Amino acid sequence: MKQKILIKVGTHVLGRENGRLNYNRISDLVDQIMTLRETYQVVLVSSGATAAGREFCQFENEKDPLIKRQMLASIGQGRLFQVYSDFFREHSVITAQALLTSGNFRWKNSFENMKSSLEGLLDNGIIPIINENDVTSHRESSFGDNDQLAALTAAMLNVDLLVLVSDIVGFYTADPKRNPKAELIRKVERITPELLTLCENSLSEGGTGGMLSKLKAAELATQHGIPTIVCSGKEQDCLLKAGRFETSGTYFIPVNTKKKLSLRASWMTTGANVKGVITIDSGAEQALKNDKSLLAVGVTGVDGKFSDKDVVLIQNSEGIRIGTGLVNHTNNEIKKLIKAKHKPKGVVVIHKNHLYTL
Numbered sequence: 001m002k003q004k005i006l007i008k009v010g011t012h013v014l015g016r017e018n019g020r021l022n023y024n025r026i027s028d029l030v031d032q033i034m035t036l037r038e039t040y041q042v043v044l045v046s047s048g049a050t051a052a053g054r055e056f057c058q059f060e061n062e063k064d065p066l067i068k069r070q071m072l073a074s075i076g077q078g079r080l081f082q083v084y085s086d087f088f089r090e091h092s093v094i095t096a097q098a099l100l101t102s103g104n105f106r107w108k109n110s111f112e113n114m115k116s117s118l119e120g121l122l123d124n125g126i127i128p129i130i131n132e133n134d135v136t137s138h139r140e141s142s143f144g145d146n147d148q149l150a151a152l153t154a155a156m157l158n159v160d161l162l163v164l165v166s167d168i169v170g171f172y173t174a175d176p177k178r179n180p181k182a183e184l185i186r187k188v189e190r191i192t193p194e195l196l197t198l199c200e201n202s203l204s205e206g207g208t209g210g211m212l213s214k215l216k217a218a219e220l221a222t223q224h225g226i227p228t229i230v231c232s233g234k235e236q237d238c239l240l241k242a243g244r245f246e247t248s249g250t251y252f253i254p255v256n257t258k259k260k261l262s263l264r265a266s267w268m269t270t271g272a273n274v275k276g277v278i279t280i281d282s283g284a285e286q287a288l289k290n291d292k293s294l295l296a297v298g299v300t301g302v303d304g305k306f307s308d309k310d311v312v313l314i315q316n317s318e319g320i321r322i323g324t325g326l327v328n329h330t331n332n333e334i335k336k337l338i339k340a341k342h343k344p345k346g347v348v349v350i351h352k353n354h355l356y357t358l
């Protein structure tokens with residue numbers, strides 16, 4: 001059985017300065033993917049629909065940037081897919097289009113259908129080419145630049161490697177376009193809250209937003225045991241190198257050795273509609289690692305508004321996410337349990353059967 005690789009290609013890699021598609025670049029990426037297919041089943045997440053749409057019209061009078069993007073994407077998506085399909089057809093490879101939204105990851109049935117159909121395509125040697133369904137995406141829940149979509153899909157399909165291809169060389173200590181002292185970080189062992197803050201600070205210096213979204217995507221993927229590479233699509237043979245785990249960009253080491261998640265677990269730890277966050281102490285963290293239930297005595301904090309049977313995230317005292325579960329109590333009940341003078345013994349906040357650690 002071949003390993004799986006998910007490659008996400010950003011708009012800036014596929015677009016020219018004039019905002020339209022760069023056909024030479026797409027052809028080169030397709031050639032590299034063909035070589036990768038000797039070792040991997042390949043899933044492609046590609047932006048570029050809006051860039052392709054600009055080849056047809058501009059909508060210069062449209063004031064709302066979201067509506068403009070949606071209109072351009074709806075015009076360009078067909079063209080983008082056609083360009084990929086034509087290049088792949090030269091190699092006798094069939095492609096399939098999947099347009100997804102964050103809602104598809106939230107609902108279990110939809111998640112299940114997505115996972116089975118994408119796996120079915122891969123098993124039949126077909127390359128799924130995924131993009132956000134920009135036309136139906138809500139303003140608040142849009143993926144924007146597809147990094148999160150790529151990470152969610154990577155976790156859903158349990159891929160062996162995630163490659164985020166963009167126009168930046170890798171992950172820097174600051175925004176390299178503005179700060180000459182910015183240094184490239186070649187290897188990230190663990191994405192800590194400090195690293196996220198560093199990235200947020202570099203954004204407030206006027207960065208692009210791209211690094212933060214890549215860092216968050218890498219965080220989700222590495223928590224699911226998936227090694228992640230951020231590299232530049234302008235670098236020669238970037239995909240071939242990434243496929244060999246060699247990169248001039250940044251390599252994010254997976255947090256856990258990969259464990260095969262059940263469908264329900266992978267839904268709960270990726271897309272499920274999360275209503276709150278529960279913070280736990282080190283004793284509870286250890287108990288969870290030993291597959292025990294989460295007891296009220298180990299809970300130190302609670303955020304969000306939720307009812308019993310809602311999905312919540314579980315984080316440790318350093319703010320690192322360690323799992324997800326279905327709660328037995330509302331947020332107010334848990335608050336009361338935390339404040340209680342005599343900590344109640346044996347009260348289960350999340351039962352081990354409804355709890356998934358990363």
Ligand code: GLU
Binds near residue numbers: 011073
């Ligand atoms: N789904 C958008 C597109 O295909 C993504 C735009 C972006 O990468 O910022 O154009």
